[in-house]
Amino acid sequence: MxxxxxxxxxxxxxxxxxxxxxxxxxxxxxxxxxxxxxxxxxxxxxxxxxxxxxxxxxxxxxxxxxxxxxxxxxxxxxxxxxxxxxxxxxxxxxxxxxxxxxxxxxxxxxxxxxxxxxxxxxxxxxxxxxxxxxxxxxxxxxxxxxxxxxxxxxxxxxxxxxxxxxxxxxxxxCIPLDQSLRAITAFYAPIPKNSILTSRIQLERVRKEGLAVLKSIEENPSPENFMEQCRSFAKKTGLITPRIERVLASLRSVEGVIGASMNMIGEAVFALVYADRVEDALAALSKTKPEWMHTWQPGSSGVVVE
CATH class of the missing domain: 3.30.230.10 (Ribosomal Protein S5; domain 2)
Structure with a gap:
């Protein structure tokens, strides 16, 4: 049985x-x-x-x-x-x-x-x-x-x-988010972790920058600062790709987007945007020809057994 x-x-x-x-x-x-x-x-x-x-x-x-x-x-x-x-x-x-x-x-x-x-x-x-x-x-x-x-x-x-x-x-x-905010993400290509985190120097840079970002977010736990610190992390660690740089530039020009950064680790982006501006942000992302896009109310129920 x-x-x-x-x-x-x-x-x-x-x-x-x-x-x-x-x-x-x-x-x-x-x-x-x-x-x-x-x-x-x-x-x-x-x-x-x-x-x-x-x-x-x-x-x-x-x-x-x-x-x-x-x-x-x-x-x-x-x-x-x-x-x-x-x-x-x-x-x-x-x-x-x-x-x-x-x-x-x-x-x-x-x-x-x-x-x-x-x-x-x-x-x-x-x-x-x-x-x-x-x-x-x-x-x-x-x-x-x-x-x-x-x-x-x-x-x-x-x-x-x-x-x-x-x-x-x-x-x-958990940093609560205003109910008027939505998250959007776009995926372009996978990045195997073992293809980029290959040296001790790079790993130490990631560790150092990650700890600095955490400290900054804990001191100012706002969604705007969280997104800005994530973008700073992507740039300072050298993990950001040229394509993602271009996508982020196009997203940041959209009114209502409070911040955008790169997924860790993947050739993908995410952003926080006010609900009444989601369609504008998605339109900007569509022009960059992603493989997949998604919008949602950020949050997690953890694990649910059915």
């Missing part, structure tokens, strides 16, 4: 970050800040338990079967916690935002899979315990550092991870 469960997690669009590598996975993480896109990542899980010590994981993302390091790590961890020797796990995922565009899809996938599988196995684990496994998976599979803790915390505004680490260690803050 198959056991089933499903969960959905917010995507976590990142505007800045600073890595923090420690001696344990629990202490390792990142500070950073960004916007949640509610319910953007869904996982539908079917589990068939077996007697043999063999675990078969099938992960289908948007109709395409992929060999997922994150899925396998989480399944093996939760099977061990449940005392299950083996079985088959089928994971159907729907991801409504581009992968590789700085939308935190790996961390969101890890959370959705972990929460749904925990429910399917009937585990009595606390949310933090389940999220800890998702946090570990994101780090071990080299897909993220601080995304999980930022996503799991509900926030109707700007999410700030002010202290790094896993669930229970990280400090997550």
């Amino acid at each position: 198959k056991k089933r469960a499903r969960a959905r997690a917010a995507a976590g669009l990142s505007g800045f970050f600073a890595p923090h590598i420690a001696g344990t996975l629990r202490e390792t993480g990142a500070i950073g800040g960004g916007l949640g896109i509610d319910g953007a990542v869904k996982a539908d899980i079917a589990v068939e338990l077996g007697e043999k010590q063999e675990i078969v994981v099938r992960n289908v993302i948007n109709g395409e079967e992929l060999d997922s390091c994150i899925a396998r790590y989480i399944v093996e961890k939760l099977f061990a916690e449940a005392g299950v020797p083996g079985g088959r796990v089928h994971i159907e995922q729907e991801i409504a935002v581009p992968i590789g565009g700085g939308y935190g899809t790996s961390g969101a996938s890890a959370l959705a899979i972990a929460y749904a599988l925990s429910r399917a196995l009937g585990l009595a684990s606390t949310p933090d315990t389940v999220a800890e496994i998702a946090h570990e998976a994101d780090i071990v599979c080299k897909t993220g550092l601080g995304t999980v803790v930022g996503i799991m915390q509900p926030c109707r505004g700007i999410t700030l991870v002010a202290k790094p680490g896993g669930p229970g260690l990280a400090l997550v803050k």
Whole structure:
């Protein structure tokens, strides 16, 4: 008999970050800040338990079967916690935002899979315990550092991870946003993290600038300053691309846009704009020929098990 469960997690669009590598996975993480896109990542899980010590994981993302390091790590961890020797796990995922565009899809996938599988196995684990496994998976599979803790915390505004680490260690803050503001984003192309963060000098520059940005935002937690600091981070770290520079220039010329910056890390942009000027901003973005655009009320409900 198959056991089933499903969960959905917010995507976590990142505007800045600073890595923090420690001696344990629990202490390792990142500070950073960004916007949640509610319910953007869904996982539908079917589990068939077996007697043999063999675990078969099938992960289908948007109709395409992929060999997922994150899925396998989480399944093996939760099977061990449940005392299950083996079985088959089928994971159907729907991801409504581009992968590789700085939308935190790996961390969101890890959370959705972990929460749904925990429910399917009937585990009595606390949310933090389940999220800890998702946090570990994101780090071990080299897909993220601080995304999980930022996503799991509900926030109707700007999410700030002010202290790094896993669930229970990280400090997550929420900067409320006026209801008249909307977020828009446009995606152009993915940027593999391992293609740009390749030197210690660059990583140290990112760390230094990320910490400076966090300090500035905490001193002045306004949406205008958040967007300005994110743009400064993109420029000072050298992560911004020429195409994104041009897109941001066109966005900043639109009345009602209070700030725009680059997603971390992806060739994509995001902006905060007053609701009555969204169409003007989208029209400006359309001229830059993005692969995908989206507008939404910023905020996240964290992870919801259905």
